[in-house]
Amino acid sequence: MTITITAFERSPDRGKGLARDMRVRWALEEVRQPYDVRLLSFKAMKEPAHLAFQPFGQIPTYEEGDLAIFESGAIVLHIAQHHAGLLPDDANARARAITWMFAALTTIEPPIVDREIARYLEGDQPWYEQRRSMIDERIRKRLKELSARLGDADWLDGEFSAGDLEMVSVLLRVKGSGMLDDYPNLSAYVARGEARPAYKRAFAAQLAVFTAASAG
Ligand code: GTB
Numbered sequence: 001m002t003i004t005i006t007a008f009e010r011s012p013d014r015g016k017g018l019a020r021d022m023r024v025r026w027a028l029e030e031v032r033q034p035y036d037v038r039l040l041s042f043k044a045m046k047e048p049a050h051l052a053f054q055p056f057g058q059i060p061t062y063e064e065g066d067l068a069i070f071e072s073g074a075i076v077l078h079i080a081q082h083h084a085g086l087l088p089d090d091a092n093a094r095a096r097a098i099t100w101m102f103a104a105l106t107t108i109e110p111p112i113v114d115r116e117i118a119r120y121l122e123g124d125q126p127w128y129e130q131r132r133s134m135i136d137e138r139i140r141k142r143l144k145e146l147s148a149r150l151g152d153a154d155w156l157d158g159e160f161s162a163g164d165l166e167m168v169s170v171l172l173r174v175k176g177s178g179m180l181d182d183y184p185n186l187s188a189y190v191a192r193g194e195a196r197p198a199y200k201r202a203f204a205a206q207l208a209v210f211t212a213a214s215a216g
Pocket of ligand 1: 072
């Protein structure tokens with residue numbers, strides 16, 4: 001059955017792989033599943049045809065046969081549960097890998113998203129610098145804790161898993177801030193993720209969308 005995902009017709013990050021369809025593309029590449037992409041404008045994302053798939057008018061979504069789901073974390077988990085390569089076979093190890101997915105999305109990512117939202121929406125406020133330094137403190141605390149846990153391991157719990165896919169994706173959102181530089185093991189961890197052939201294929205595919213849109 002054909003898998004179809006949705007993505008930005010023109011990603012605001014200009015194809016840097018930060019929009020969340022990248023996580024779904026990466027997961028599909030890891031498990032070697034081909035997929036189609038339906039590209040959406042910001043206008044189309046808010047229209048009834050897309051809202052039927054994604055009630056919040058966002059990307060990504062995932063369709064396969066009579067299944068239609070949204071939320072990138074749920075999509076990556078679905079892919080990992082149905083194809084070998086992203087979750088260990090051992091039940092306890094599998095539960096731990098899923099735990100790391102949730103840790104990435106619900107413990108590490110929220111202050112990182114707050115930082116971006118503050119910059120976009122509150123960057124011109126007189127108190128912005130103070131707010132940003134408070135958010136940065138929250139992020140640094142989590143990075144320090146994560147760095148201590150990772151230590152000198154390659155991945156968070158044994159072999160590369162969907163937990164690492166989500167964690168690397170989340171950390172990539174702060175790479176540009178320079179905050180990762182204080183944690184060489186986290187920088188190396190992110191670099192290992194980016195060096196995976198599946199990551200590179202996914203990155204190239206989403207960049208090609210932006211390049212084509214810019215040329216057209
Ligand atoms: N919890 C949902 C999920 O994980 O699927 C969140 C989905 C989401 O935030 N989608 C964003 C979206 O559709 C795109 S990924 N936004 C449009 C809207 O809400 O109207 C978030 C994102 C967007 C852009 C960048 N960037 O340019 O760097 C990075 C991340």
